[in-house]
Amino acid sequence: MRQTFKGIGASPGLAIAPAFIWKTEEAYIPQESRVEDREAEASRFQAAVDQARVDLEAIRKSTEEKLGADKAEIFEGHLLILEDPDLIDAILENVRETGINAEFALHETSQSFIRMLEEMDDELLRERAVDIKDVSGRIMRHLRGVAGSDLSAMPDECVLVAEDLTPSDTAQLDLNKVRGFITEVGSRTSHSAIMARSLDVPAIVGAGVGLRSIQPGTLVVMDATEGVLLAEPAAEELTAYREKKTAYDRRKAELALWKDKETLSSDGRHVELAANIGKLEDVQKALDNGAEAIGLFRTEFLYMGRTELPTEEEQYNSYKFVLEKMDGKPVVIRTLDIGGDKELPYLNLPKESNPFLGQRALRLCLERPDLFRTQLRALLRASRYGNLKIMFPMIAIVEEFLEAKRILEEEKRKLLAEGVEVAEGIEVGMMIEVPAAAVSADLFAKEVDFFSIGTNDLIQYTMAADRMNETVAYLYQPCHPSVLRLIRMVIEAANREGKWVGMCGEMAGDQTAIPILLGLGLHEFSMSAGSILPARELIGRLSHEEWRGFSREAMSLTRQDAIQQYVREHTLGGQPA
Ligand code: PEP
Ligand code: MG
Numbered sequence: 001m002r003q004t005f006k007g008i009g010a011s012p013g014l015a016i017a018p019a020f021i022w023k024t025e026e027a028y029i030p031q032e033s034r035v036e037d038r039e040a041e042a043s044r045f046q047a048a049v050d051q052a053r054v055d056l057e058a059i060r061k062s063t064e065e066k067l068g069a070d071k072a073e074i075f076e077g078h079l080l081i082l083e084d085p086d087l088i089d090a091i092l093e094n095v096r097e098t099g100i101n102a103e104f105a106l107h108e109t110s111q112s113f114i115r116m117l118e119e120m121d122d123e124l125l126r127e128r129a130v131d132i133k134d135v136s137g138r139i140m141r142h143l144r145g146v147a148g149s150d151l152s153a154m155p156d157e158c159v160l161v162a163e164d165l166t167p168s169d170t171a172q173l174d175l176n177k178v179r180g181f182i183t184e185v186g187s188r189t190s191h192s193a194i195m196a197r198s199l200d201v202p203a204i205v206g207a208g209v210g211l212r213s214i215q216p217g218t219l220v221v222m223d224a225t226e227g228v229l230l231a232e233p234a235a236e237e238l239t240a241y242r243e244k245k246t247a248y249d250r251r252k253a254e255l256a257l258w259k260d261k262e263t264l265s266s267d268g269r270h271v272e273l274a275a276n277i278g279k280l281e282d283v284q285k286a287l288d289n290g291a292e293a294i295g296l297f298r299t300e301f302l303y304m305g306r307t308e309l310p311t312e313e314e315q316y317n318s319y320k321f322v323l324e325k326m327d328g329k330p331v332v333i334r335t336l337d338i339g340g341d342k343e344l345p346y347l348n349l350p351k352e353s354n355p356f357l358g359q360r361a362l363r364l365c366l367e368r369p370d371l372f373r374t375q376l377r378a379l380l381r382a383s384r385y386g387n388l389k390i391m392f393p394m395i396a397i398v399e400e401f402l403e404a405k406r407i408l409e410e411e412k413r414k415l416l417a418e419g420v421e422v423a424e425g426i427e428v429g430m431m432i433e434v435p436a437a438a439v440s441a442d443l444f445a446k447e448v449d450f451f452s453i454g455t456n457d458l459i460q461y462t463m464a465a466d467r468m469n470e471t472v473a474y475l476y477q478p479c480h481p482s483v484l485r486l487i488r489m490v491i492e493a494a495n496r497e498g499k500w501v502g503m504c505g506e507m508a509g510d511q512t513a514i515p516i517l518l519g520l521g522l523h524e525f526s527m528s529a530g531s532i533l534p535a536r537e538l539i540g541r542l543s544h545e546e547w548r549g550f551s552r553e554a555m556s557l558t559r560q561d562a563i564q565q566y567v568r569e570h571t572l573g574g575q576p577a
Contacts, residue, residue, distance in 0.1 A: 002232045003214070007182060007207030009227035010193035012530075013252075014245040015180030015202050016221045016238070019214050019231065020158035028140065030103035035095075042095045045102035048142035053082050055138060056168070063171045067198050070281045074131070074167045074191055081135045087113060103143050110136035124305040127191065134166035154178070159220050159229075161211055167191040175199065180222050182229050184211050194281065204229060255533040259290040263536050269544045271518065273536055274330070274526035276504055280318060283325045285529045290536065293330040295452065295526020296391075296504035297322060299375065300337050300344075307346050309371065315378035323386025330387045332452065332502070332526070334431065335375055335404075337361040337393040341468060356457075356466070361394035362404055369407065376411045383423035390426060391452055396434040398443050405447075431504070433457035438486040441493035451494055452526070455505025459483055477560040478507040484516065484554060484563075491521045502526055512564045514538055515571055519551025538571060546570075 035041040060075035082088060087109060094105045110132055117129035154160075154174065160181035162169075170192040173181070178201060186193055186205030196203035202224035214220065214231050221241040222229040225248075230237060263273045274295030275286030286294060302310050302318055310318075323331050338344050339360030352358035365372035379390055392404045405428055415422055429450035432438050438458065441451065455478060460467040462482055465475035477483065487503075494501045502524030507513045509527030514535055517525070525535060542550075550570070554563045 002230065002234060003210075005182070005204075005207045005210055005214075005229045005231070007204040007227050007229070008186070008188050008193075009203075009224050010186065010188050010190075010205045011196035011199075011201060011203040012225040013180065013200070013202030014221070014223050014225070014241065014248050015159050016219070016241060016245060017157045017159045017179040018155065019161045019216060019218045019220045020154050021214065021216045022154075022160055022162040028144070030101070030107050030140075032104045033101045034099045035101055036099075038096050038099050041099075041102050042092050045091060045095060045106070045139075045143065048102070048139045049082055049088060051142045052135065052138045053079065056082070056135075059168050059171055067171070067195070068284055070284060071171075071195060071198055075171075077131055078135050078168065081132060087132070087136075103140065106136055106139060106143065122305060122307070130166065130191065133164075134168055137166065138168070159222055161214050161220075163211075165192045167195060170195045170199070173199070173201065175201065180204075180224060182207050182211060182222060184209055198285070255537060258533045258536045258540070259288075261290075261536065261540075263292065263539055265518075265539060265542060265544045265547065267543045267545070269547075271522070271539065272330075272502075272524040273532050273539075274332075274502070274504075274524055275529045275532060276526050277322070277529075280321055282529065283322050286532075287325070289529040289532045291329075291529060291532055293332070293524070293526075294322065294326060295330075295332050295502050295508075295524055297331065297333045298337065299334060300342050303336065303338065303344055304342070309346075309374070312374045312378045312381075315375060316381050319379055319382035319388070320385045323382055323388055326386055328387055330389060332389045332391050332429070332504075333379060334391045334393050335362065335379075336365055336371060339364055356460070362392050362400055363394060366400065366403055366407075372404075372407060373411055376408050377415065380408075380412050380415055380422045380426075381420055383426050384421050388423060388426055389429060389450065391429045391431060391450075393431045393454070394433055394457070395430045395444075396436045398440070398447060401430050401444060401447055432490050433461070435462050435486060438490050441490040442496070445493045445497040445499055448499060450500045450502065451490055452502040452504045452524075453487060453490060453522075455483070455487075455503060455507040458486065458505065459507075462486060478505075478510060478513055479516065479554065479560045479563045481555070481558060481560075481563075484520075487517070487522075488520050488551075488555070495521065500524065509535060511535070511538055511572070512567045515542060515547060515550035515567050516554040516563070517551075518542070518547035519549065519554075542571070 056075050056078050060072050063075060064072035091105045091109050094100060095102055113132050114129045117125050120126055154177050156177055157179060158177060160178050163184045164186060165181060165183055180202035182204040184207060190205060193203060193205050202222060204222060204224050204227050218231050220229055220231045221233050263271050272292050274293035275291035276296040277283060277286060277294055278298045278301040302315060319333060339358060340356045359367060392401060395401050412422055427449035429448045429452060431454040432451050433454035437444060456467055459476055459478055463475045463477065465472040467476060491501050500523045503522055504526040508525040509531030550567060553566055557563045
């Protein structure tokens with residue numbers, strides 16, 4: 001029977017293959033019993049823990065080789081769980097004191113940990129529940145003598161259907177066999193989803209318990225880009241998906257050819273394509289997608305998912321990591337942008353009735369010099385490890401920029417006086433997110449080293465349309481003439497002062513906006529890593545003269561739909577971007 005399942009597209013791509021249904025050992029619920037020899041039972045448990053350690057060390061090593069040290073860190077965490085006295089010693093104690101069987105003791109103790117962690121608000125703690133499930137499942141398999149049988153029955157070609165995949169399951173997938181996977185649970189940011197993207201395996205997560213009705217061996221087609229799986233598709237659907245898959249694979253292969261190329265127009269003009277990152281693991285992805293720079297590091301993510309502020313040392317290590325990994329390529333690090341939709345509960349900030357118009361980002365930093373100075377010191381100390389540029393967010397008036405820069409200079413002087421090395425000539429720029437700053441860009445251009453246009457906010461403030469409110473989404477128009485005029489104003493003001501202008505809002509990766517922005521003279525485009533290669537290919541197809549034609553035409557039209565239609569017709573043959 002034909003069935004459709006919908007989930008979250010966690011890693012893009014298409015797959016067509018028979019379903020392999022995989023039931024995890026975690027679903028096994030042991031019976032409670034009493035043992036005669038308590039000491040022998042404790043030793044049996046300890047042996048299973050030791051075998052799990054051997055497994056994990058091997059997985060850690062192979063993951064490091066296949067995916068890099070940052071991905072292998074998950075398994076360092078798993079190894080630490082094996083040392084956790086609250087878990088492991090507590091189970092040993094329980095076995096010794098009560099004579100309960102090791103399987104049941106493991107199940108009870110790990111489940112109580114998992115339940116407690118799953119109820120936490122903190123995402124990191126919830127992730128830890130996943131790790132404990134993974135590790136306790138591994139110990140359980142060794143206790144039951146079924147370790148190693150896990151995925152061994154997998155046919156040569158399949159789509160894996162599972163309730164859940166732990167990070168270690170994902171790392172161990174045999175990519176010669178698995179064409180894709182779909183799970184009942186999970187989110188886009190779960191570790192298995194992140195690993196699927198790194199492994200480049202199509203993956204859908206969070207598709208629900210309905211998946212249990214798929215019979216083993218059923219032919220399925222999955223379009224992980226759309227988050228859809230069809231079981232037993234009709235003949236015409238199968239043909240359509242085969243064609244779609246061929247086109248997708250061809251496109252992917254074509255785009256891969258652009259990875260190590262410079263970003264040039266067809267007549268040789270260069271623009272810079274950079275990546276936006278939020279977490280340290282995003283740097284590798286940026287490089288894998290041919291990023292020439294990091295155009296925006298949203299540092300607030302370093303402050304989230306925890307219960308206290310990151311220390312200067314932690315921040316220094318993070319910034320140093322990114323700078324070193326980018327190996328001399330530009331890295332624009334934005335100072336803390338908290339407020340609006342990004343909250344830090346542990347700061348206990350007063351509730352505001354209009355948080356997007358409230359004490360956000362630099363406004364908060366200027367009010368809380370303790371926060372700001374710690375971050376600036378960490379940045380300055382890390383500066384000698386690469387090509388750092390510092391950027392301040394949410395500036396409306398010149399005084400804010402000057403005050404931020406004064407504090408930065410002061411911290412630099414202090415560090416130098418302490419004998420700490422700081423890089424020479426660090427560029428200091430600002431985001432253009434507030435219409436007031438765009439309109440007075442000529443005043444700012446005299447003070448800054450660069451601008452980066454944050455269209456996500458600039459559009460919402462220009463159109464007075466909340467970026468998160470679906471009911472006013474029709475007003476949220478990147479290519480509205482008002483927005484395009486502001487962008488032009490900013491670029492012209494910067495050019496007059498010989499300063500460069502980038503863009504790090506979503507608009508920078510939008511295929512219908514890129515040709516116009518090129519024509520307006522934008523120097524740097526910073527976007528999510530996955531948008532870089534399509535952008536490089538688009539830019540390379542057009543000449544500099546054509547860029548100018550797009551901006552001229554766009555600036556003469558009055559409606560966004562007409563502007564977008566014009567660009568599509570002249571770049572994509574009228575196809576939606
Ligand atoms: C922007 O506003 O365009 C931007 C890049 O910042 P954020 O999305 O983090 O607000
Ligand atoms: Mg913003």
